[in-house]
Each structure stands twice: as C-alpha cells, then as structure tokens.
Amino acid sequence: MNFSKTTGYSLTILTYMVNHSGENVSADFLHSKLGIPYQYLRQILTKLSKTGFIVSSRGRKGGFELTRDVSTIYIADIIGAIEGLEGFNTCILGFQECPFNNKCSIHNILDEPRANILKILKQTSLEDLIIK
C-alpha cells in the first residue's frame, strides 16, 4: 500500500538536501546522516543523478547537489522517476484488464481518495518541504 523503500529513500535524500541547500554532500555523509545502507544509497544517488534531480561531481571533494529550481520539482515527479505513477492510474486490485468496466465496488470507494493523494503529490514541490 505504501511507496517502495527506494522511493522512500529518494524522498528522504532530496528533502534532506533541500533543507541544507547549497551544500555539496557526499554519499558517505548522507549515509551517516540518514542511515540508508551505503551501497544501496550509492545506487539511488546515481539514479537521482541520471534522472536529473541532482548533479554529481567526482573525485575528492566530490558529491551531490541540488541545482534545479526546487519550486519546480514536485513530489509526484520524484515518485514518477523512481517507481512510476502507474499505481495511481491502474487498477487498485492489480488487474491488467479491468473485468468490471472500471465500476467494481472497490473502485467506487477508493478511486477518489487515491486521486486525492496524487493531487497532493502533484501540488507539493520540494520548496514546500523546506523547514522554516
């Protein structure tokens, strides 16, 4: 029912970075701060780098940095890049082809609250997560 652990890690990393804006942080540093398994963290940072949410610099003093305007990075974008947003658009019960023409009882009661969550995720940017 919740997000994948990888998505959780990704969000934690990015929300940490947006609250420590401007700092160039290394994987080792983030590991010590966030407790995410080091090697796995490395993979996620690479992915976040390849998907353009952060930029990396190699070598000594290297690390990762947020560069894009954080008011334009929405939570839904991040989730979309990591685990995809298909879960919000496809059958809640996991069917490839809906046997009930999108009108089964479960659909009726859960479609709206699920859409509501997606709406929130699309409206909330990293900037909104800055602790003031």
Add this chain to the structure above:
Amino acid sequence: MNFSKTTGYSLTILTYMVNHSGENVSADFLHSKLGIPYQYLRQILTKLSKTGFIVSSRGRKGGFELTRDVSTIYIADIIGAIEGLEGFNTCILGFQECPFNNKCSIHNILDEPRANILKILKQTSLEDLIIK
C-alpha cells in the same frame, strides 16, 4: 502504492461471491468467471477458507461458500488477513524507526489522506458491495 495482487484477487473473489449469494462455487467456475490463474486461485481460496471468510466442501459438487454474516465482514478485515494492515500504521517511506519523530514533510501531507482510506475500508462491509 496499491494492494498486492493476492489481495486484489481475494477481494474480487469475495465480492463476486457476495453478489451471487447462496451459490456454492468451485475453483474451476471462479477461474472461468474471474480469469485468475487456476492454481494460484486454489491457494487463495484455501487461505480464505483457513481465515474463515468462506467454507469449503470437498468431493464432487464441492466448492466454496460464504457463510458468515456479510454485513460483519469489512474490507479492512480481508486486507488484514491477506497482506496485513501494517502499511497503514507504519512509516509511509518504509523506515522501521522513524528518524524524524513522525514529523517529516511527507508524513505531514500524506498521513491524513492515508488514514482516511483506512477509515473507509474499515467502514465498508461486503454487504455494502452488493449490487442492487
């Protein structure tokens, strides 16, 4: 983000049965009606039987039947028996121990809508799913 496929299958089976109340249906029949892989369907029916949502009868003309009062079987009960409801009570981001004292930004924006979904699932019984 959504439920496990097994949970989806379970809900589909039970909502089918409640809408065809009184009928004793076989795994083969349900397979032809719902398209759930036969052997997997068998396992799920056994589980639903062991968890008391349905009762089985063996031999020719055997099959499965709803016997409990369907107004007392809530969707949340079914989900709880199949995949558990932990997902609704634990960290949305997948952490075992919350590093942020239950107050990170994601928690703030998603806790309430998630609780709302659980509330709906706890209030909706199989009887409510009967097509009138």
Add this chain to the structure above:
DNA sequence: ATTAAATGCTATAAGGAGGTATCATTTATG
C-alpha cells in the same frame, strides 16, 4: 465398484525489490 469432479497439501520456479561487494575512474591535496 468405478469414475469424475472437487479440495488439501506441498514442492518448485520465475521475477523483482532490497541489499552487498568489488573494481575502475576522477580529482583535490600533500
């Protein structure tokens, strides 16, 4: 009695998610 139709039970396999380990490459510092 025999057969057909059904569930009970259990072993196995494929696939993805989460996690670990290692080597290669880049770059700042002494």
Add this chain to the structure above:
DNA sequence: CATAAATGATACCTCCTTATAGCATTTAAT
C-alpha cells in the same frame, strides 16, 4: 607524483510475491 576521497559501473545474493505442477483425499453420480 602519489595518495586519499569521492563517484561510475556492474555483478551478485537473498527474500518475497506470483505462478505452476502434481499427488493425495473426499464425495457424488453412474
């Protein structure tokens, strides 16, 4: 220049979910 500190890339392992297969047992129909 040599070293240390960092990322890039890749291979591997484990566990869980989903799915498949087969044998054993029960029961109704013939």
